[in-house]
Amino acid sequence: MRPIRVLVAKPGLDGHDRGAKVVAAALRDAGMEVIYTGLHQTPEMIATAAIQEDVDVIGLSILSGAHMTLIPRVQDLVHAQGRDDILITGGGIIPKEDVDTLERRGIGRLFGPGTPTTELIAYIKEWFATREKQEA
Amino acid sequence: MTKLKSPSSKGAADNELIATIEEQSAELRLLRTEVAEWRKKYEKGELRDIAFTNSEKEVQPIYTPLDAAETSAEALGMPGFYPYTRGVHPTGYRGRLWTMRQFAGFGSARDTNERYKFLLAQGQTGLSVAFDFPTLMGYDSDHPRSEGEVGKCGVAISSLADMETLFDGIPLDQVSTSMTINGPAVILYCFYIAAAEKQGVDSTKLRGTIQNDILKEYMAQHAWVYPIEPALRLIVDCFEWSAEHVPKWNTISISGYHIREAGATAAQELAFTLADGFTYVERGIARGLDVDTFAPRLSFFWDIHNDFFEEIAKLRAARRIWARHMKDRYGAKDPRSLMMRFHSQTAGVTLTAQQxxxxxxxxxxxxxxxxxxGTQSLHTNSMDETLALPTEESVQVALRTQQILAYETGVPNVIDPLGGSYYVETLTTELEREAELLFKQIEEVGGVVRGLETGWLQRKINESAARQQWEVEQHRRVIVGVNEFVTDGPALEIExxxxxEETEREQGQRMAKMRSARDSTLVEKRLSALRQAASTSRNLMPYILDCARAYCTLYEIRAAMESVFGAYREPVFF
Known part of the structure; x- marks a missing residue:
């Protein structure tokens, strides 16, 4: 199986990148190809990078409270490019109610503080295996 | 220390001294034997299977006078005396308690103004402004990049008009205000000074702090605007100008908090923060300022993490290192230049969403x-802060926690009550030593600015963060409710x-109104004067203050300087 390609991205203005960097390193150590955008990205910058880099997964990290604006916008932009096969997942400080709303909108799982990196690695691998099977 | 009696003659004094030394060395020999015997038994004894470490440093199972002997009486001093290990005030908390200063801000200036009045009514003794992300980055609430972020993580302040609302009914000559703002710090500082003028309060009467610590932004917190060199110039402009015009203001709060929260160990927090402090001092001196004109207004900000004794030792070591370097390296003579005064905040990163x-x-x-x-002021976090901004109820519990500590526990009754503890003194000395080693390493990579440009400092912090995550996942580090003592069943719901959602729209409407009411010719004139001054070496503070008075917005002022300075580009890696 080819390696899973992941874009780890920080949308919006918040500067908390400890989680994003720890996750990026953990995914890389788990054998994935990881691209990290750096801070302060607009949804447009993230969608463009995802398409250009031809990633399987976009992992969004948001701790600023702007998730209800920024996550759907990344999703819309990626879908507008015809790429609804890309998994959009992520994490940060996101209240349960908002997680539910976003998941109903087709966003993947959103992980909260204290999640072991093993849990999200397993999630991404499982999602990828299922998608590959469907495509085969 | 044994005190010698006043000698009657030189010979008698010598004999007395010899007797004392003999007595002391006999005591030490006995102690060494006792410690050796104890160690034999201890090492054969039953021990729990966990790592007894403390921020990646092995700690001993017990400390004795043998360890503490490495700390001389000179290294301790008395409270209020050099090297200030035991505190900067001779009377400690017996004279005055720490300031209880809860960091707060959300929604509009009006919402936050109400929270401030609530906190003051609850007995809080100082204000602390949390700005939203657009403000922290220098964007107006109606800028496209602010969409979805206005008022979310703090209060939205885009001009003098918002600042006036924020402090409406709060006389600025009677409170001290701390503002967590860095990239555009001097702009918000000028809004505050101009708001005070509107209240009829002269700038010389203002008390408070702006964080204004850009080096740790590049290192850890990441709310930057300009490249490193022009950003440092603005900070020195602020030191120079404030010494005359706002003499009671702390012009910077050199912060370890964010460095620690980003993953640093206690020793790294200590060393990187102090190295930042030394860099600012060097820049001030390079400008030609006498160190004693600006150093007394430099303040610090520390993170208070879980390891109880290590944190106490860190604060004591910080005071001692600062005093020694300021005196020996930078030739400061005013005792106030040697005294490290600081604010503390409990560690947000230790809070758990679980339980x-x-x-x-x-x-x-x-x-x-x-x-x-021995902190001078303190913010205690609220229990719900890993989930959202705190509710009024949870903030009240956090403030009550400080009040119980201050009035019920007896902790403030004795100055530096752990002074002389074999463990705490040893840790204090060890942390000082580790910091000195890290200073050398920073020097070897070319100093703080070079270390930021190459990413050396950021990498060090990332490595520590990754190691801590690994320890948690391997159960080498227990976090109650997260990797041990986990509760099954539904999570406790808290409000x-x-x-x-209207905050953003309403703030946009207020901005539009303010823009149409102001004198737009004056706005243009002031911004153009600032742009011109930015390309010279003139002090920019008077120009920025003039812009603030004319209701130029945060982003307009930011952009005026950006057209000359350019923007910071982050070195991206993980």
Missing amino acids: PMNNVVRVAYQAMAAALG LLKIA
């Missing part, structure tokens, strides 16, 4: 460590603060 009520207990222990370390 959030447990956070009340974590915060209480951390707050006690801050008091035992969360929600920011009204």
Whole structure:
């Protein structure tokens, strides 16, 4: 199986990148190809990078409270490019109610503080295996 | 220390001294034998299977006078005396308690103004402004990049008009205000000074602090605007101008908090923060300023993490290192230049989303460590802060935690009560030594600015963060409710603060109104004067203050300087 390609991205203005960097390193150590955008990205910058880099997964990290604006916008932009096969997942400080709303909108799982990196690695691998099977 | 009696003659004094030394060395020999015997038994004894480490440093099972002997009486001093290990005030908390200063801000200036009045009515003794992300980055609330972020993580302040509302009914000559703002710090500082003028309060009467610590932004917190060199110039402009015009203001709060929260160990927090402090001092001196004109207004800000004794030792070591370097390296003579005064905040990163009520207990222990370390002011986190901004109720519990500490526990009754503890003195000395080693390493990579440009400092912090995550996942580090003592079943639901969606729209409307009411010719004139001054070496503070008075917005002022300075580009890696 080819390696899973992941874009780890920080949308919006918040500067908390400890989680994003720890996750990026953990995914890389788990054998994935990881691209990290750096801070302060607009949804447009993230969608463009995802398409250009031809990633399987976009992992969004948001701790600023702007998730209800920024996550759907990344999703819309990626879908507008015809790429609804890309998994959009992520994490940060996101209240349960908002997680539910976003998941109903087709966003993947959103992980909260204290999640072991093993849990999200397993999630991404499982999602990828299922998608590959469907495509085969 | 044994005190010698006043000698009657030189010969008698010598004999007395010899007798004392013999007595002491006999005591030490006995102690060495006792420690050796104990160690034999201890090493054969039953021990729990966990790592007894402390921020990646092995700690001994017991400390004795043999360890503490490495710390001389000179290294301790008395409270209020060099090298200030035991505190900067001779009377400690017996003279004055620490300032209870809860960091707060959300929604509009009006919402936050109400929260401030609530906190003051609850007995809080100082204000602390949390700005939203657009403000922290220098964007107006109606800028496209602010969409979805206005008022979410703090209060939205885009011009003098918002600042006037924020402090409406709060006389600025009677409170001290701390503002967590860095990239555009001097702009918000000028809004505050101009708001005070509107209240009829002269700038010389203002008391408070702006964080204004850009080096740790590049290192850890990441709310930057300009490249490093022009950003440092603005900070020195602020030191120079404030010494005359706002003499009671702390022009910077050199912060370890964010460095620690980003993953640094206690020793790294200590060393990187102090190295930042030394860099600012060097820049001030390079400008031609006498160190004693600006150093007394430099203040610090520390993170108070979980390891109780290590945190106390860190604060004591910080005071001692600062005093020694300021005196020996930078030739400061005013005792106030040598005294490290600081604010502390309990460590946000230690709070857990799981079983959030447990956070009340974590915060209480951390707050006690801050008091035992002699903090000048303290913010205690609220239990719900890993989930959202705190509710009024949870903020009240956090403030009550400080009040119980101050009025019920007896902790403030004795100055530096852990002074002389074999463990705490040894840790203090060890942390000082580790910091000195890190200073050398920073020097070897070319100093703080070079270390930021190459990413050396950021990498060090990332490595520590990754190691801590690994320890948690391997159960080498226990986090109650997260990797041990996990509760099954539904999570405890606590009420969360929600920011009204109308905030952004209403703030946009207020901005439009303000823009149409102001004198646009004056706005253009002031911005153009600032742009011109920015390309010279003139002090920019008077120009920025003039812009603030004319209701130029945050982003307009930011952009005026950006057209000359350019923007910072982050070195991206993980």
